[in-house]
Amino acid sequence: MTARPKVLVIGLDCAEPSLVFDRYFNVLPHLKRLINTGVFARMRSSDPPITVPAWAVMMTGKDPGQLGFYGFRNRNSHDYDDIHIVDSSSLKEPCVWDILGKNGYQSIVIGVPPSYPPKPIHGHLISCFLTPENAETYTYPASLAREIEEQVGEYRFDVKNFRTSPRDDLLEQIYQMTDTRFNTARWLINNKPWDFMMMVEMGVDRIHHAFWQYMDDRHVLYQESPYQNAILDYYRFVDQKIGELLDQVPEGTRIFVVSDHGAKRMDxxxxxxxxxxxxxxxxxxxxxxxxxxxxxxxxxxxxxxxxxxxxxxxxxxxxxxxxxxxxxxxxxxxxxxxxxxxxxxxxxxxxxxxxxxxxxxxxxxxxxxxxxxxxxxxxxxxxxxxxxxxxxxxxxxxxxxxxxxxDGANHDYEGIFIMTQKGNGTGSAGRLETIRITDVAPTLLAQFGLKPLPGMRGKAVTV
Structure with a gap:
């Protein structure tokens, strides 16, 4: 590690272990290099294994019961129709970047759910895919939004109508969103101070739900289609973007690639x-x-x-x-x-x-x-x-x-976990036993010499 630790976490919502570690392994050169120079594992997600609460579980080390939300929609009271949608105010437990901030470390956080409306952090934050389309404030500090729009262009939180949009239009939206997210990450890395940087890309989740049935011949809706390789092509695109991002971080940076859950066909x-x-x-x-x-x-x-x-x-x-x-x-x-x-x-x-x-x-x-x-x-x-x-x-x-x-895919129990260090060219691949999503927060804190908070359910991954 460098004298002052630097940690980069690339979150790929719904990235599927059987694709990253097996089926697509040899056509994803940047992810392959990270795997071959570090450690990797199938990572058991939260119960339930869905975006909310899984990312919050990962970043707090607390289970959904401790957090108090069990999905996107939760009962507000015991009245029958009293349901609320999770947002950042639902998350009461400190995230990794909150703990780091109290210890003097600066963070860049991009799109980690649930982060709308944006909360103050010691650093810079862009809110997540739950952000309304015309939100007035989606960054902390608020002035960051104008900088991003001037330097990168219009920021995209999600794709529109990912279940119903025409396929070609949806593909274009997904690629544009991903390109914007990674361009924003690169700009922030080069223009804002940081010790910890984390981003979550939603495109992997969206492409699974929209195109899995064209890729999987065991799917009940499978048919030969020009979209047969849509998921493969997108994974290769994401891998390229990861490589471009890694070029911007200094030697010695500890690098993680994680997903909140996996994917499987929907029968x-x-x-x-x-x-x-x-x-x-x-x-x-x-x-x-x-x-x-x-x-x-x-x-x-x-x-x-x-x-x-x-x-x-x-x-x-x-x-x-x-x-x-x-x-x-x-x-x-x-x-x-x-x-x-x-x-x-x-x-x-x-x-x-x-x-x-x-x-x-x-x-x-x-x-x-x-x-x-x-x-x-x-x-x-x-x-x-x-x-x-x-x-x-x-x-x-x-x-x-x-x-x-x-919708062609459902969520699966396990996501991906990859941990390595930039410049660790002599490392050797190591497949860990299945780890749990609650292990990530203690592992990240350990990179800065910090111990888990009381109540965190996981333990630090050590190699």
């Missing part, structure tokens, strides 16, 4: 509320004959014991007497009812009778704490090959396209 969607209706756990006021979001006014709460939410994983909530406004489950009866539903979920099959291998998690058993209001159950349908569909009125339990728009 279909399991309609959780349709299933609850069929099993007698959820009763509507009147039949619904066209696809609709489940809302409180559609439900007969006097005859409903459970309802669910859609997404890359399922969330199930119980209608408990004394807790929910119209709860009917006596608290003493909840354990037996929960056991009954869990057993049924674990026995689920697909339409051909094959086991789905669905996994069910009780938050109070998985997390150190359960701040705020967690779902009563987290459900990974089909071992994450199936997404959860929350809509009603579909008339069926199984569907084979995403109800929120075309």
């Amino acid at each position: 279909g969607g399991f309609c959780i509320n349709e299933w609850l209706i069929r099993e007698g756990y959820l009763t509507l006021r009147k039949p619904v004959h066209r696809p609709a979001e489940l809302s409180a006014d559609l439900v007969d709460w006097s005859r409903t014991v459970a309802w669910g939410y859609g997404g890359y994983y399922g969330r199930l909530c119980f209608n408990v007497k004394g807790r929910e406004p119209q709860g009917i489950i006596p608290p003493g009866k909840l354990p037996s009812l929960r056991k009954e539903i869990v057993q049924k979920l674990k026995k689920l099959t697909d339409e051909e009778g094959n086991p789905l291998h669905t996994k069910v998690i009780r938050p109070e058993k998985r997390y150190v704490a359960t701040k705020n209001i967690p779902p009563d159950l987290l459900i990974y349908f089909g071992d994450l090959y199936w997404r959860s569909v929350g809509k009603i009125g579909l008339g069926k339990v199984y569907i084979y396209e995403n109800d929120t728009g075309p």
Whole structure:
């Protein structure tokens, strides 16, 4: 390391280990060099393995229960429709750069969710993909936005309509967003002081969801297409951008490449509320004959014991007497009812009778704490090959396209972890045992000689 440590973290949202470490390994020269001169591992993500809360878990070393949010959307109260979307104000625990700032180190942070609205840091920050399109303030300090627009151009937080845009237009958007992000990172590295620099690129996630079905011949929607190599070509583009960024950092910089979770094909969607209706756990006021979001006014709460939410994983909530406004489950009866539903979920099959291998998690058993209001159950349908569909009125339990728009991929349990040092040309590749996402924060702090904070669940990776 240099006399004053320098650490660069390149975050690739959803980067898939089987592609980076195996299938595409030999066509990604810059990532290959990092792997061959350092250590790497499949990194077990958070539960659930989705962008929010995973990046926050990575940067705080705390699990979702300790953080108090369990996905993008969370219950604000026990009222049925009281849901809020996570933003930076939801994150109460200190991130790596907050700890470094208190110890005199300066940071550059680009796009690490959830970071909108931007909070003050000892350094410079650009908020994440959750930033509204016309946000007035998206940087700290606020003046940084004008500098970026003058030096780099219009900044892009995300692509528009990544599930529904025409394919060619979407590809153009993804490439432009990625190019802008890396150009911004290079400019900041060369023009702002830093000891720690981290960026998160969302394009990998977006291209997986939009193009996986063209790449994977096991996909239920697979078809020969001119987009067969869209994901490969984009990975090569990202690898090139990583190489250009690495050229800007000094020798001795400790380099990390990480992803918050991986990706896998999506075999279909399991309609959780349709299933609850069929099993007698959820009763509507009147039949619904066209696809609709489940809302409180559609439900007969006097005859409903459970309802669910859609997404890359399922969330199930119980209608408990004394807790929910119209709860009917006596608290003493909840354990037996929960056991009954869990057993049924674990026995689920697909339409051909094959086991789905669905996994069910009780938050109070998985997390150190359960701040705020967690779902009563987290459900990974089909071992994450199936997404959860929350809509009603579909008339069926199984569907084979995403109800929120075309989507070819679901999230997987493991992301990537690569750690090396620039100029470490004599190093040798080392595959570590699977590490956990909570190990990253202690590992980053260790580069600066700092110990983990109390409550951090992981431990520093040492080589």
